[in-house]
Amino acid sequence: MLSTNEAARRLKQGEVVAIPTETVYGLAADASKLLAIQQIFTLKQRPSDNPLIIHIGCINQLDEFSKPMTEIELRIIRKFWPGPLTLVLPKKKNVLDAITAGLETVAVRMPNHSQCLNLLQKTGPLVAPSANLSGTPSPSKAEHVLSDFGENFPVLDGGDCAIGLESTVITCRPNYPTTNRQQSSYASRKFQSDILIYRPGAINAKELSEFGMVEYYIPSHSIKDTLRTSNGSPSPGLKYRHYAPKARVEWLSDVEQLENLRYPCVIFLLDKTPPYTQSLTDKVVNDGHSLLCCEGSWKRFGQLLYDTFRMADKENYTRIFIQDIRRHDATSSLKDAIINRIEKAISGH
Ligand code: TXA
Ligand code: MG
Secondary structure (H helix, E strand, O other): OOOHHHHHHHHHOOOOEEEOOOOOOEEEEEOOOHHHHHHHHHHHOOOOOOOOEEEOOOHHHHHHOEOOOOHHHHHHHHHHOOOOEEEEEEEOOOOOHHHHOOOOEEEEEOOOOHHHHHHHHHHOOEEOOEOOOOOOOOOOOHHHHHHHHOOOOOEOOOOOOOOOOOOEEEEOOOOOOOOOOOOOOOOOOOOOOOEEEEEOOOOOHHHHHHHOOEEEOOOOHHHHHHHHHOOOOOOHHHHOOOOOOOOEEEEEOOHHHHOOOOOOOEEEEOOOOOOOOHHHHHHHHHHOOEEEEOOOOHHHHHHHHHHHHHHHHHOOOOEEEEEOOOOOOOOOOOHHHHHHHHHHHHHOO
């Protein structure tokens, strides 16, 4: 494990170092060093058409990468930075193509993590995708990074991530041309909203709606097919398999789903409302299942989601049942993001 000074020294020398943020750990490189950036793609086995987020430590650093912002972007930044919100902005010419995967836009965020901000003061802007191998769940603990990249991988340990889910990714220019190629299905769509959410996260649609009309970017089926086969995605990460463990993930809405299972499984619950029952407790004890309950805390539920996925794989469980929270009476600002990640894990992409 590294000190902040040692992490900064290595990053300035062109090495790749894993860093903590409030969302998930990132695999960081100096935003001006092409070889280090390329190494991130190699280490992660990440497709080169999936762009990276630039992390900044102060607002002034934004001028290097992005053209002047609109009033709505400025207001959103003032409200949510530092925090779990990534803004996709028109990029300046000097931003390396390796970062943006050739798009005309660049994604930027200022993380809300004191050690990370301290590091960014010393290094300047860093690019960082989540510090996991492509296809595995994002790392919410330093040990998750080591499990993907090896015990000796350089990590700045900032403790367990407070949120445990990746940042909300938005654009406030839904109709800005992202590529020079205009033939994609996406390019022909016109959005009426002021803010388009590419990826839900801890900053949710309701909070953003204070600044304009908000819409989720949902690829329709035909567009989804186009995204898989062409370079027409406005946010290329959307087309790749994400957040899924090897174990099969299912919503748990009834204890009967646990009948006749051949092997013990993992049961992950938000709280002790249905399907939680005495017979569930009996089953867990009798059949050797592993039960985790977050005692009604959505924050804990989000924090532990990826950890639970990783635990299940490590301990060779083949199935994970998660309390069906989609119609849960309780609301939470994290609800959309958590449902999104679970649904991705269920469908396997
Ligand atoms: O919370 C987070 O955002 C974490 C921490 C480390 O900051 N990072 C993270 O990075 O989740 P990554 O690379 O796993 O996800 C970045 C997402 C991808 O879906 C990518 O396609 C999208 O942001 N993205 C990056 N640049 C973009 C751009 N110019 N336009 C649209 N989407 C972009
Ligand atoms: Mg990722």
